[in-house]
Amino acid sequence: MSKNNNIKNIKELLKSSVSIKDFKEILKLKPDTIIGIDRISGEMLIEKGINNIEDLAKQTVENPIEIKRILPQVLLKWIKIAKLIDKLVNQQLKKEKKLLLIGLDNGGKTSILAIIQERFSITKDLLPTRGVKREKLDFFGFPIISWDLGGQVVYREKMYFNRPEIFFSEADLILYVVDSQDTDRFAESANYFRQVLKSLEEIDEHPPIVIVIHKSDEDTRKTHQWQKNVDTIKNKFDAVFSIFKSFTGKYCDTSIFQKETIMQMFSIALKSVSDTSEIIEHILEDFTEKIEGKGTSIISREGLIFGSYTQSKTDDKLIHNTALILQTLSNFHCSIGLKRENTMTLDFPMNGFTIQGEKLFEYSDLQIPVYLWLLSEKPEKLYEKIDYFKEQISPLINLFL
Template sequence: MENEKNRTDPKKVVFLGLDNAGKTSIILSLHREVSIFTVIKPTRDTERRKFKFLGMDIFEWDLGGQERYRINYLEKAQSIFRRTDILIYVVDVQDYDRIEESYNFLNAIINKLTEMNIEPSIHIFFHKNDPDITESLQIKINDTFSNLKAKNKDFQEHPKTFTYKTTVFDLSSIINTMSEILLSLFPRSKLIERTIQEFVNSSGFEGLELIDDNSLIIESVYLNEKIKSKLNSLSPYFLKLNDAFDALEDSENGDKNQIIVERFSKYYIFKQFTLIDGTTPYYVLICSNEPFLNMIEIDTLINVLRDIISY
């Protein structure tokens, strides 16, 4: 009963970092709104959004990074950070001159969390880790953070701290990371993993991604790294293409939607379906040697997933 209560409780995810670190661009990439990256304005104070993830209510807090706001967050830490389950701290690795300032703010946040006796998992995004970043700058950045971390006992001893490298030029770096983080909130994720693995093994597919409407990968199975790289790269574009069709068409039954692309004798099949009535859709992206799906097998998979998620 306690596990069930914890699963249905709303979850709180807080994004923060210095101004211009890229927090909002990360959030927009999950919303598939990459076209407005060039006109992003600084986040003013706190912006909140509620969305569903595997039937759970997730409250997303995007905290503006300008100095006057940062001071306010520390002064009002109880109202800002209480009941936080996940804290995502974004660092602009290309703004090298402000890395120490960014670290000091993160350190101040961790000290506040310690004072409040709460231990959300802390996920540090080394963001704007773009393809054209020079190797010498990357080494310099890594060395700086290693040295700063070594100086701080609270940072070292926080039990749940994780680091990632992300960039909007590789959307999969953001999607895969956010998927992993949010799945940590869902106690039955291992059961979903086994279900998808068994389905792929029996169907003979070379790869499959189960995706929600927030662009997050719920589970995935790949024959090899090459297939993984392809599906990771393609899924944001299939989602965006599906959005474009939805905007042009008035379909009452989105579950009949299916996109098939053939490329070098491989078929990439993107299908929409409903897991929970009255909520946003889910999708599968499949790499197959055949241009069709066995709908009996797909319906069986959907029913099993529905039972797992609605349990």
């Protein structure tokens, strides 16, 4: 919610004619895009080397530059507005994680992004990516800006390494995609990877890296050849990591024909850049909206809350207190030899809602049951989607526990 407020607040500080296509570009807008700065004053600022909002925001309030035909108190006001825009943009950017997809051409980078966005049909007729394709995407509501770096040799050699600060800087995460079936190109891919790390080191950026061993399709995965390929890939990439010790990487194998492998890889990747409870909350928010509920929470038998999503504090308390009491009751029932129920329900007919707990899975070696608790006016909707939740989402949540 605060994310949209940021955008709204920034828009209010800019002239209505300014359209914002990319957040990062706001700070590069000319000073006179700020509301109240006329064109002539804007030009005077530019003459003094203040070319954009970012430059204006860098001025200190205590000791701003002097411009003859602009009153100091007016200039001060503009500097303060620029500082505010700068702050809001940076807050916003911080929330959106920059994800870089790198790897040779035909590796499957664009296909992976399409799967994450559930665009299955387009994966069949994808063309090679020309240059860099930037896109906003959403992983259960988790905001990400993906930079899909087309892997054809012309871009690799002529673009990225010439301007690494543009392409490689400020990445929160890198997915480096290797085609596990393309044996002839493992060395070429490892070599590209080495160049990428070298460039990153030169600009002093060290984002976490996931090496995606892609096209690990179900049938191929069973073959001896595939296992051999994976070993070769790991050997070659480990050798690169051993040269650049300041980087760490993980390996994941994926296939577009098994969406869950992509989701798991993505979850593992996100785990390295974000607070895991934040990710669980996004997943629950997405699910709660799908089933038109008012709130959900994931709680273990002993009352450990793994994550929750509610629209109001009262609903939050209502779910948690009810869940704790029902779970305590269920623990008592078990202690006297009854079987633990998979579903626990408490109806509030006069208030028109139900609180319901559904056992999701058992956690750790101690097999501690974990329940999904729902507060809803339409609890029957849960049954329409609970299989989806169990299949698609609980493995992801499991990863974060």
